[in-house]
Amino acid sequence: MRLSAAIASQMRLLMQLLADALRVAFASFFSKVGYGRTGAGAGTALSVTPVERKVDEGRAQNEMTTPTSVNYHFTRQCNYKCGFCFHTAKTSFVLPLDEAKRGLKLLKESGMEKINFSGGEPFLHDKGDFLGKLVQYCKQDLRLPSVSIVSNGSMIKEKWFQKYGDDLDILAISCDSFDEATNQLIGRAQGRKSHIDNLHKICSWCQQYRVAFKINSVINTFNVDEDMAENILQLNPVRWKVFQCLLIDGENAGEKALREAERFVISEQMFQEFLERHIGVPCLVPESNEKVRDEIMRFLDCREGRKDPSKSILDVGVKEAICFSGFDEKMFLKRGGKYVWSKADMKMEW
Structure with a gap:
């Protein structure tokens, strides 16, 4: 009996080791095949910044991930032509509203607390009404603590506010320069319209309609020497997210890419010098390429310089899909991924 028990114990251990080896092998394989700022096929993607938790089950310790904060790139279409864009318009597909809601509900049930809608340009589809309905659903039906949007700002009208x-916590507007000529060179422009004037207009609407205002900037060869401190301080966003220009194979680099972003790329040293020049801006939140880690409701992994998608959460559920997202909890926290993101908790002076 003792011998049989010992053999059984060894067999269980062997099976556990084999399962672990297979899990690592499959994770390694999938990390080399879809991305995390969006994936293959159609146009809607999920980049995720989950929180990893360890749960004891008997003597075994299994790792689980919770998609606490999710970026939903539901469209690839955009009216701007930013030369460094890493999520290009390879398709015009947008998931139907009911299916999008179903996926968001699955994410909420798996622990999502914050959703960020992006693109492409999210206000382009259905003149912003599709986006507005998703915002309302996430806040009123799912009761998420935080609902946010990243936009270039060109399509936003006051009537949308x-x-x-009322259901939007944060609106982030992308602005890479406070010089109109530089914005034109980058491609963040539409005709002769002033991107900077529009930025100020949206900032005032956010104040009027009680939406926290945020600015995102991609630092590249055309703006790396610019001093933006005075303008940022004047606009006074709750956060100024500063990204180092990133190359993603098949998107803005490589033979199949729709953009050629190589000429926009700066070194880590140049990026650090830009950050040092703006050290006096309290809302600055930097994100270099060393810190960066979505198509039909897929999680994406960009660790290998590509956008490698998991299976769709609509097909396999959140837990299975997120296993291949390449999440790094320590890096997520290090880059300021967890912060006060509900406007009810921000103590804003409207």
Whole structure:
């Protein structure tokens, strides 16, 4: 009996080791095949910054991931032509509203607390109403603590704030320069419209309709020597997220790419010098390429310089899909991924 028990114990251990080896092998394989800022096929993607938790089950310790904060790139279409864009318009597909809601509900049930809608340009589809309905659903039906949007700002109208503003916590507008000529060189422009004037207009609407205002900037060869401190301090966003220009194979680099972003790339040293020049801006949140880690509701992994997608959460559920997202909890926290993201908790002076 003792011998049989010992053999059984050894067999269980062997099977556990084999399962672990297979899990690592499959994770390694999938990390080399879809991305995390969005994936293959159609146009809607999920980049995720989950929180990893360890749960004891008897003597075994299994790792589980919770998609606490999710970026949903539901469209690839955009009216700007930014030369460094890493999520290009390879398709015009947008997931139907009901299916999008179903995926968001699955994410909420798996622990999502913050959703960020992006693109492409998210206000382009259905003149912003599709986006507004998703915002309302996430806040009113799913009761998420934080709902945010990243936009270039060119398509936003005041009536959108009047209809959907109550349910939006944060609106981030992308602005890479406070010089109109530089924005034109980058491609962040539409005709002769002033991107900077529009930025100020949206900032005032955010104040009026009680939406926290945020600015995102991609630092590249055309703006790396610019001093933006005075303008940022004047606009006073709750966060100024500063990214180092990133190359993603098949998106803005490589033979199949729709952009050629190599000429926009700066070194880590140049990026650090830009950050040092703006050290006096309290809302600055930097994100270099060393810290960066989505198509039909897929999690994406960009660790290998590509956008490698998991299976869709609509097909396999959140837990299975997120296993291949390449999440690094320590890096997520290090780059300021967890912060006060509900406007109810921000203590804003409207």
